[in-house]
Amino acid sequence: MATTAIIIAGGSGTRMGLEVPKQFHLVENKPILLYTLEAFQDHPSISSIGVVCIDGWHEILQDYATRYGVTKLDWVISGGDSAQESIYLGVQRLQGHCKDDDVVMIHDGIRPLVDPAVVSDVLAVCHEHGNAVTSLPYNEQIFTIDPSDPNTTTHYVPRETLRRVSTPQAYRYDLLASRYQEAFETGVGIGASSYANTMMVDLGVRLHFAAGSDKNIKLTTPDDLALFHAYVLGKTLPPTKVGNREDT
Numbered sequence: 001m002a003t004t005a006i007i008i009a010g011g012s013g014t015r016m017g018l019e020v021p022k023q024f025h026l027v028e029n030k031p032i033l034l035y036t037l038e039a040f041q042d043h044p045s046i047s048s049i050g051v052v053c054i055d056g057w058h059e060i061l062q063d064y065a066t067r068y069g070v071t072k073l074d075w076v077i078s079g080g081d082s083a084q085e086s087i088y089l090g091v092q093r094l095q096g097h098c099k100d101d102d103v104v105m106i107h108d109g110i111r112p113l114v115d116p117a118v119v120s121d122v123l124a125v126c127h128e129h130g131n132a133v134t135s136l137p138y139n140e141q142i143f144t145i146d147p148s149d150p151n152t153t154t155h156y157v158p159r160e161t162l163r164r165v166s167t168p169q170a171y172r173y174d175l176l177a178s179r180y181q182e183a184f185e186t187g188v189g190i191g192a193s194s195y196a197n198t199m200m201v202d203l204g205v206r207l208h209f210a211a212g213s214d215k216n217i218k219l220t221t222p223d224d225l226a227l228f229h230a231y232v233l234g235k236t237l238p239p240t241k242v243g244n245r246e247d248t
Contacts, residue, residue, distance in 0.1 A: 002047040002102045003123060003170075005040045006090040009033050009053050009061075009109030010079020021054050022219060023109045024061075028232050030068070032219060033061065035112035035232075037070045040105075043119050048074045050093060051109070052086040055079075084194045088180050100174035103127070106196050107168040110219040113231065119168055121211035126170035129208040133169040133197050136212035138162035163209060166216065169197055179203050 009023045018025050023033040033051075040046045049072045053061055058076045065073045077093055079086035087106055094104065103126050107114060118134055125132035142162065143153040179200060183189040189199030200207055219225055 001127075002098070003045055003105060004074075004094060004098065004102065005046050005049045005105045005107060005168075006087065006094075007033070007036060007040070007049060007051045007107055007109045008079070008083055008086050008090070009036075009051055010083070010086040011054065011110075021057065022225070023054075024057060025225070027225075027229055031064055032112050032228070033109045034064050034068050034070070036107065036109050036114065037065065037073065038068065039112070039114045039116070040107070040119070041070045041072050043116050045120065045123050046072060046105070048072050050075045050077070050090055052077055052079045052090045082190075082192055082194075084190050084196075084199065087196055088184060088190075091176055091180050094173065095177070098173040098177075100172065102173045103170050104173050104176050105168050105170040108166075108218055111167060111216055112219070112228065113213075113215045113217060114168060115213045115215060118211055118213050118216065122168050122170050125208050125210040126172070130175055131169070131171045131200065131205065131207055132210040133165045133207050134167065134212040134216070135163040135165045135209040136214065138164050164212070165197055165207075165209075166212070166218065171196065171200075175205070179205065 011021065024031045037049060040049050051061060051073065053076050055078050061076055075093060077089060080089055091104065103123060105122065122132045122134055138159050141159060142157040144155045144157065146152045146154055182203060183199050189202035197207060217224055217227065219228055
């Protein structure tokens with residue numbers, strides 16, 4: 001049973017205000033995306049890596065991968081107009097290369113601090129149930145807006161009923177391929193903010209929680225980037241406990 005990691009790196013990162021796509025921004029002379037790739041390169045359960053990349057950066061990525069010894073990188077393709085389209089293209093690229101019971105792990109290229117223990121737990125849950133999504137408890141209070149007065153509220157959502165879900169997430173190849181085909185044929189689960197996990201739920205699939213880590217931040221804003229810089233330089237961020245999948 002093989003495991004392929006699909007890394008989604010097709011965004012331009014305009015909100016970051018950088019001169020290059022944020023996944024190629026250099027931190028200590030190494031692109032952010034390479035930190036992500038190295039995490040999967042170093043994990044013994046990952047068989048191969050594919051990257052869905054922004055146009056014009058394929059050769060640059062291949063050069064960096066060679067330079068930093070990312071030998072598991074098998075292919076690089078262009079992304080779509082959304083993260084969901086990019087994942088779909090990556091799944092299509094695996095057709096004829098994966099067996100039904102192979103595992104496909106999906107991860108955001110701009111989450112470079114993925115913990116190997118998280119990857120291991122996601123894989124363990126996926127092997128047991130056919131899918132797995134990394135998750136953490138939600139520790140803030142959530143209130144809903146009153147439709148009659150958006151500046152007020154009369155209702156909250158108990159936080160013990162909530163989980164924060166991100167990447168990595170993993171699926172059996174046959175489940176992932178069949179559901180993406182269904183989604184793009186029916187138009188279900190492919191909205192602008194959709195992702196593999198939300199699509200699965202929209203199509204009636206029960207998802208299974210795996211462990212998560214607060215360190216696994218998505219680099220979206222300049223503040224996120226500053227935090228990552230600090231982590232790489234070893235100035236902040238004490239060791240982070242990986243959350244148990246049953247934590248609340």
